[in-house]
Every structure is written in C-alpha cells, then in structure tokens.
Amino acid sequence: MLLFFYTAALYLAVILGAPFWLYRLLTTEKYRHGLRERLGQVPTRVLDAIGSRPVIWLHAVSVGEVLAAGRLIAELQERAPASRVLISTTTRTSQELARNKYGEDRVFYFPLDFNWAVRRYLDAFRPALVVLLETEFWPNFLSACRSRGIPVAVVNARISDRSYPRYLRLRSLWKKLLSGVNFALAQSPEDQARLVAIGMDADRVRVGGNLKFDVRSPETARVTGEIRDNLPTHAKVLVAGSTLEGEESMLVRAWPHIVAACPEARMVMAPRHPDRFTPVAALLKNSGLAWTRRSEWMTAPRQLPPGSILLLDSIGELASVYSLATIAVVGGSFVPAGGHNPLEPAQFAVPVVMGPNYTNFRGIVEALRAENAVWIARESELQATLIDMLTHPEEGILIGRRAQIVFGREAGATDRALDELLTLLPGDAK
Numbered sequence: 001m002l003l004f005f006y007t008a009a010l011y012l013a014v015i016l017g018a019p020f021w022l023y024r025l026l027t028t029e030k031y032r033h034g035l036r037e038r039l040g041q042v043p044t045r046v047l048d049a050i051g052s053r054p055v056i057w058l059h060a061v062s063v064g065e066v067l068a069a070g071r072l073i074a075e076l077q078e079r080a081p082a083s084r085v086l087i088s089t090t091t092r093t094s095q096e097l098a099r100n101k102y103g104e105d106r107v108f109y110f111p112l113d114f115n116w117a118v119r120r121y122l123d124a125f126r127p128a129l130v131v132l133l134e135t136e137f138w139p140n141f142l143s144a145c146r147s148r149g150i151p152v153a154v155v156n157a158r159i160s161d162r163s164y165p166r167y168l169r170l171r172s173l174w175k176k177l178l179s180g181v182n183f184a185l186a187q188s189p190e191d192q193a194r195l196v197a198i199g200m201d202a203d204r205v206r207v208g209g210n211l212k213f214d215v216r217s218p219e220t221a222r223v224t225g226e227i228r229d230n231l232p233t234h235a236k237v238l239v240a241g242s243t244l245e246g247e248e249s250m251l252v253r254a255w256p257h258i259v260a261a262c263p264e265a266r267m268v269m270a271p272r273h274p275d276r277f278t279p280v281a282a283l284l285k286n287s288g289l290a291w292t293r294r295s296e297w298m299t300a301p302r303q304l305p306p307g308s309i310l311l312l313d314s315i316g317e318l319a320s321v322y323s324l325a326t327i328a329v330v331g332g333s334f335v336p337a338g339g340h341n342p343l344e345p346a347q348f349a350v351p352v353v354m355g356p357n358y359t360n361f362r363g364i365v366e367a368l369r370a371e372n373a374v375w376i377a378r379e380s381e382l383q384a385t386l387i388d389m390l391t392h393p394e395e396g397i398l399i400g401r402r403a404q405i406v407f408g409r410e411a412g413a414t415d416r417a418l419d420e421l422l423t424l425l426p427g428d429a430k
Contacts, residue, residue: 002170002172002173002176003139003140003143003173003176003177006139006140006173007114007115007139007140010113010114011114030092030275033092033095034092034095034108034109037108037109037111038109038110038111038112038117039111039112039117040111040112040114040116040117040118040119040120040121041120042108042120042121042124042125043108045104045105046086046105046106046107046108047124048105049084049105049106050084050086050125051084053082053083053084054082054083054084054127054128054425054426054428054429055083055084055085055086055125055126055127055128056076056080056083056084056085056086056127056128056129056131056425056429057086057088057125057127057129057130057131058072058073058076058085058086058087058088058130058131058133059087059088059089059110059130059131059132059133059136060087060088060089060094060098060133061089061090061091061094061110061133061134061136062089062090062091062093062094063091063093063094063097063315064212064340064341065089065094065133065134065156066087066089066094066097066098066101067097067212067215067319067341068133068156068210068211068212068214068215069087069133069156069211070101070215071211071214071215071216071414072155072211072214072414072417072418073085073087073102075414075418076131076418076421079418079422079430080422080425080429080430081430082428082429082430083128083425083429083430084106085106086106086107086108086125087102087106087107087108088107088108088109088110089107089109089110090109090110090136092274093273093274093315095107095109096315097315097316100315100316101316110136111141113138113139113140113141114140115140115144118138118140118141118144119144122144122145122148122150127150128150128151128425128426128429129150129151129152129153129421129424129425129429130145130150130151130152130153131152131153131154131155131421132152132153132154132155133154133155133156133211134154134156134157134158135154135157135158135159135163135195137174137177137178139173139177142177142178142180142181143177143180145180146177146179146180151182151424152180152181152182153181153182153183153184153185153420153421153424154181154183154184154185155184155185155208155211155413155417155420155421156185156187156208156210156211156212156413156417157184157185157186157187157191157195157205157208158186158187158188158191158363159191159194159195159198160338160359160360161359162338162359164194164198167194167198168197168198171197171198171199172199174198174199174200175198175199175200176199178195178198178199178200178201179199179201181200181204182204182424183204183205183206183420184200184204184205184206185206185207185208185209185413185416185417185420186205186206186207186208187207187208187209187210187363187413188207188210188363189207190363191207191363192205192206192207208413208416208417208420209410209412209413209416210363210364210410210413211413211414211417212341212343212361212364213343213364213407213410213411213412213413214411214412214413214414215319215341215343215344215347216347219320220320220323221316221317221320221321222298223294223298223312223314223317223320223321224317224320224321224323224324226298226301227268227304227310227321227324228324229301230301230302230303230304231266231303231304231324232264232303234264235264235265235266235304235306236262236264236265236266236326236327236390237265237266237267237268237324237325237326237327238258238265238266238267238268238325238326238327238328238329238386238390239267239268239270239318239321239322239324239325239327239328239329239345239350240267240268240269240270240328240329240331241270241318241321241322241328241329241330241331241340241344241345242270242271242272242318242330242331242332242340242341243269243270243271243272243280243329243331243332244271244272244273244276244331244332244335244337245276245279245335246334246335247331247332247334247335248269248271248276248280248283249283250334250379250382251267251269251329252283252284252287252289254382254383254386255267255289255307255309256289257383257387258383258386258387258390259306259307261387261390261391262387262390262391263306263307264306265306265307265390266304266305266306266307266308266309266310267308267309267310268309268310268312268321268324268325269284269309269310269311269312270312270317270318270321271311271312271313272331272332272340274313274315277293277311277313280311281293281311281313284309284311289307289308289309290305290307290308290309291308291309291310291311292308292309292310292311293310293311293313294310294311294312294313294314294317295313295314297310318344319344322344322345322348322350323348323350325345325348325350326350326390326393326396327350327351327352327353327386327389327390327396328342328344328345328350328351328352328353329352329353329354329382329386330342330344330345330352330353330354332357332360333354333355333356333357333358334355334357334378334379334382335355335357336357337357337360338357338358338359338360338361339354339355339357339358339359339360339361339365340360340361341361341364342354342358342361342364342365342368342374342403343364343407345403346368346373346374346400346403346404346406346407347404347407348400348404349397349400349401349403349404350400350403351375351389351396351397351399351400351403352368352373352374352375352399352400352403353374353375353376353377353382353385353386353389354374354375354376354377355376355377355378355379355382356376356378358376367406367410368402368403368406371402371403371405371406372399372402373399373402373403373405373406374399374403375389375396375399
C-alpha cells in the first residue's frame with residue numbers, strides 16, 4: 001500500500017511540476033541530455049554490445065561514485081568474464097566521465113523510478129546481478145527486482161545525516177523493500193547501524209569499508225605533465241578542487257594576499273560542475289588577476305607566471321593534477337554541501353585543507369583527523385592558514401605524509417566487495 005502511495009505521489013509531483021520541468025527542458029540543455037533513456041528507452045548501442053551474455057548492472061550516481069567504483073568495475077569484469085558489466089549514472093557529468101572511461105556501449109542513464117521505465121530496462125537486460133553504490137534506493141526499482149528474483153547488493157553503503165530522518169519516517173516501506181536486498185556492505189559501523197534502523201535485516205549488513213580508500217590516480221593526465229614542465233622547481237602550487245559556488249569567490253578574494261606572502265604561488269582552480277566553468281571564468285576575468293583557461297592554455301602550453309591562476313575546465317583530470325599540489329583545498333566544505341573527497345590529494349602525500357562542512361565524507365575525514373592528517377579551517381581562517389602552510393611548509397609536509405599512511409591503511413574495501421558479489425552470481429555468469 002505504501003508503494004502505491006509513493007508511486008501516486010511521484011506522478012502527482014510530475015503533474016504539478018510540469019510547467020517548471022517543461023521550462024527547464026526548453027531552456028537548459030543539461031535537462032534534455034539523456035531524457036529518452038531516463039524515460040525508459042533502452043539504448044541500442046548498449047543492447048547490441050551485450051549479445052547473449054549475462055549482465056551485471058552497477059549503478060553509480062555521480063562522479064564521485066564512478067571514480068570510487070573504478071577498480072571494482074575492472075576487477076568484477078575480470079573475475080566474471082562471461083558477464084557484461086554495465087554502468088548507469090544519474091548526472092550528466094558522471095555520464096560523460098563513465099562513457100570516456102568505459103565506452104559508450106557500457107554506459108547509460110538510470111531510468112526514472114516509474115514502473116514502466118524500470119520494467120523496460122529489466123526486460124531488456126535481465127540482469128544476473130544489480131549492484132548499487134552508496135544508498136541509491138528507488139522503491140519501484142527495488143520492488144521490480146525483488147518480484148523478478150534479481151539479486152541486489154549495496155556496496156559502499158552510506159546513510160547521510162540529511163537523509164537519515166526521511167528514511168526513518170518511512171521505515172515500514174523500506175523494511176519491505178530492503179528485504180529483497182541480498183546484502184549491504186556499509187562504509188562504517190554508524191552506517192551499518194542506520195541501515196538496520198531503517199529496516200534492513202541485521203544479518204545482511206556488514207561493514208565493508210570505503211571504496212574511496214582504494215581509488216588510485218589514473219595515468220598522469222596530459223595537462224599534469226604540461227603544468228609540471230612549465231613550472232620552475234621552486235614554484236608552490238595550490239590546487240583548489242571540486243569547488244562550488246561561493247568558494248571560488250572566497251579564494252579569489254584571498255589570492256592577492258596569499259601571493260603577497262608567497263610570490264612563487266600559483267593556483268589551479270577546478271570547479272566541481274562543468275556548468276560552472278563559464279561563471280567562474282567570468283569571475284576570474286572581472287577580478288583583475290592573471291589567469292587562463294586550461295582549454296585555451298593547452299593549445300600552446302607556456303610557463304605559468306607567479307601569482308597566476310589556471311582554471312581547470314575539464315572532467316576527470318583533477319585526481320592527476322593533485323599530484324602537483326603543494327597544498328590542496330578540497331571544496332564543497334566551505335559551503336553547506338557536505339564536502340568532497342580528500343583522499344584524491346592524500347594519496348600523493350599532499351596536505352589537505354577543508355572547511356567544516358564534510359558530512360558526506362565524515363568517516364574519511366574523521367579517520368584523517370584522528371591522525372592529525374587533515375587541516376580543518378573556517379572560511380575566516382582559510383587565508384591565514386594557506387599563507388602559514390605555504391611559507392612554513394614543515395607541518396604541511398608531515399600532515400601530507402600522515403594522510404598518505406591513513407590512505408594506505410584503510411584500503412581493502414574493493415576486495416571485500418568483490419568476494420561478496422561473486423557469491424551472488426550464477427555459474428554461467430562467471
């Protein structure tokens with residue numbers, strides 16, 4: 001009955017919000033991107049490549065999940081060669097990244113949670129296994145998998161502070177739906193307890209660790225090599241990664257003071273979302289600071305002058321560029337957005353500075369904080385913190401080394417997930 005009311009509310013929301021969505025579809029290209037796939041049109045490029053092989057369907061919502069699942073996807077395909085691993089995502093940025101990484105014939109948009117859209121995909125793929133990253137729980141999708149007897153596993157499972165109360169209010173709905181999930185590997189004991197609290201059987205939830213501790217930087221991006229070749233050995237590089245609105249302007253205001261204290265500083269600024277590349281370029285243009293766009297600079301790479309800013313207007317290169325950093329500022333943490341992944345720079349022993357809003361990566365940040373391996377600063381403290389770390393690098397070097405040790409110590413979640421997932425595959429899918 002609750003599932004019926006959920007579906008009815010979903011349709012009602014679409015009807016009431018139709019003017020808004022129609023306006024967005026007409027005026028904003030990103031809302032049109034992949035719309036047919038979201039509405040249940042299974043892409044022929046994916047179907048044709050499957051052939052008669054069993055399908056393992058892995059769903060990764062956004063860029064962070066696609067990157068975290070990289071090794072899992074590769075090894076799952078290697079250890080189950082008879083199957084075809086397919087990847088669905090929700091956001092346009094993650095879709096583009098996944099297609100570049102795995103090929104267009106493996107990647108598609110996850111369908112909207114309408115029965116008819118979900119049914120078309122399940123009828124077409126007949127998956128031998130569905131793997132959900134984090135807690136991407138969609139009631140009609142879970143119900144359809146359960147009724148068809150499709151094994152479902154959740155890896156890297158996490159229940160955020162913001163979503164936990166909402167799950168608890170609908171515990172009776174989730175208890176029934178989650179009974180069809182074969183197992184969940186939680187990121188932490190707290191996430192394990194929350195999954196049980198919202199209705200999952202305790203004997204089906206285990207702590208598996210965080211896949212993001214297993215992320216290794218891909219091959220050095222071309223831009224990384226070009227930046228390195230165009231920097232003097234004494235240059236200091238601040239990489240501001242995954243920044244959100246408000247954080248770029250904060251850094252721009254602080255930058256002249258930072259350069260005055262450390263004249264050999266350069267900054268690489270990498271906005272989180274591609275649709276912010278143009279607004280951030282306008283911000284930099286109006287600031288009067290020396291800057292250039294990566295897309296333009298790469299046509300004829302040249303030395304980056306002291307005090308300049310390079311706008312990294314690209315996807316998938318930040319993890320590699322972090323290797324150049326003297327200090328990394330990890331964005332999404334100085335605004336109330338929950339933060340982004342500090343492990344990407346930590347793997348290179350780069351000292352990380354974050355703001356106080358890191359709830360999306362609380363387990364990781366707390367593991368780093370326990371070893372004094374990350375620096376947490378409020379916005380009002382950021383400028384002074386960066387100046388101090390750039391002009392007195394000894395403590396920053398120690399922070400970076402400790403972070404790299406934590407990164408290596410916490411690894412292993414991918415192997416644990418693989419061992420569990422393979423037990424759910426039938427013999428003809430291995």
